[in-house]
Amino acid sequence: MSDQLSNAQPQFLTVGEGEAAREIAMLVRPAQAGNGAPALVWLSGYRSDMSGTKAVELDGLAAELGLACIRLDYSGHGLSGGSFGDGTISRWLEEALAVIRHFAPERVILVGSSMGGWIALRLAQELVRQGGPKLAGPKLAGMVLIAPAPDFTSELIEPNLKAKERKSLAERGYFEERSQYSPEPNIYTRALIEDGRENRVLDGIIETGCPVHILQGMKDPDVPHAHAMKLVEHLPADDVVLTFIRDGDHRLSRPGDIALLLSAVKGIIRSSTNRQMPA
Numbered sequence: 001m002s003d004q005l006s007n008a009q010p011q012f013l014t015v016g017e018g019e020a021a022r023e024i025a026m027l028v029r030p031a032q033a034g035n036g037a038p039a040l041v042w043l044s045g046y047r048s049d050m051s052g053t054k055a056v057e058l059d060g061l062a063a064e065l066g067l068a069c070i071r072l073d074y075s076g077h078g079l080s081g082g083s084f085g086d087g088t089i090s091r092w093l094e095e096a097l098a099v100i101r102h103f104a105p106e107r108v109i110l111v112g113s114s115m116g117g118w119i120a121l122r123l124a125q126e127l128v129r130q131g132g133p134k135l136a137g138p139k140l141a142g143m144v145l146i147a148p149a150p151d152f153t154s155e156l157i158e159p160n161l162k163a164k165e166r167k168s169l170a171e172r173g174y175f176e177e178r179s180q181y182s183p184e185p186n187i188y189t190r191a192l193i194e195d196g197r198e199n200r201v202l203d204g205i206i207e208t209g210c211p212v213h214i215l216q217g218m219k220d221p222d223v224p225h226a227h228a229m230k231l232v233e234h235l236p237a238d239d240v241v242l243t244f245i246r247d248g249d250h251r252l253s254r255p256g257d258i259a260l261l262l263s264a265v266k267g268i269i270r271s272s273t274n275r276q277m278p279a
Helices: 001-005 055-065 087-101 117-130 153-158 162-174 190-198 225-233 255-276
Strands: 011-015 020-030 039-043 069-073 108-111 138-145 174-177 187-191 212-217 240-246
Touching: 001 162, 011 087, 011 190, 011 240, 020 087, 039 055, 039 117, 055 138, 069 255, 087 117, 087 190, 108 117, 108 255, 117 162, 138 255, 153 190, 162 174, 162 187, 187 255, 212 225, 225 240, 240 255
Parallel strands: 039 069, 039 108, 108 138, 138 212, 212 240
Antiparallel strands: 011 020, 020 069, 174 187
8 A cells, every 4th residue: 555655646735825825735546437435534633644554544445445535734744834833723624624625525434533533523513514605515424533532632631731831831832742653742832722622522512414433442541532432422413333442552553453444434435325325
């Protein structure tokens, strides 16, 4: 699958205007002619990009099944322009929405990892909320959420801030935290945290109108599995499957984890096909 990635040429879409304009990088696999199945949309996590293991494996599944697959790097990530320090949930949501609308598939399956799960849930809300010819979006056929981290700024970061981190936020506008996945520290800005409060989804019922499959490791050091259970409580109207992986970490990138991910996506594809068939 690495060959498929290296042969793909990124495309770029300008999102925003004036000083807020940034070039968003995308890798897009078109569907095979006549394939009416939903397009797969990959939504990365915080500081992750579209060339990660899970994203490449998802693209490989799309190639195998003849599906369209859309991947993007948020601003400040990967091949995209813009500053990481300017990033907020609203900004990255705007970019994901713009990319989906640019390619305008009829139906999509959102596959979101960690923060990408939060973006996916907000996308579902926006696609339902916004109407009219200009803002009409694709139909949501399903979602697969991997170690989803909705509201992580207010649920997982703010309650655990140390005094020195609060001081850094107040004085410098950000604080740094050692990363388990990179030599560079994670940077959390005051703007990200404040904007996170405006994008909360765990403060009421979330209605996606589609099946949702959540994959969650029980040894996840970043997003506790209780967080996934809380998310399920906020999805009472949807067909939700929650799969716990007893020894799973946050990344869920081992071969067995990938197999579970691809199986979950195939299950959503099958259910979306069955719903499209006449009674």
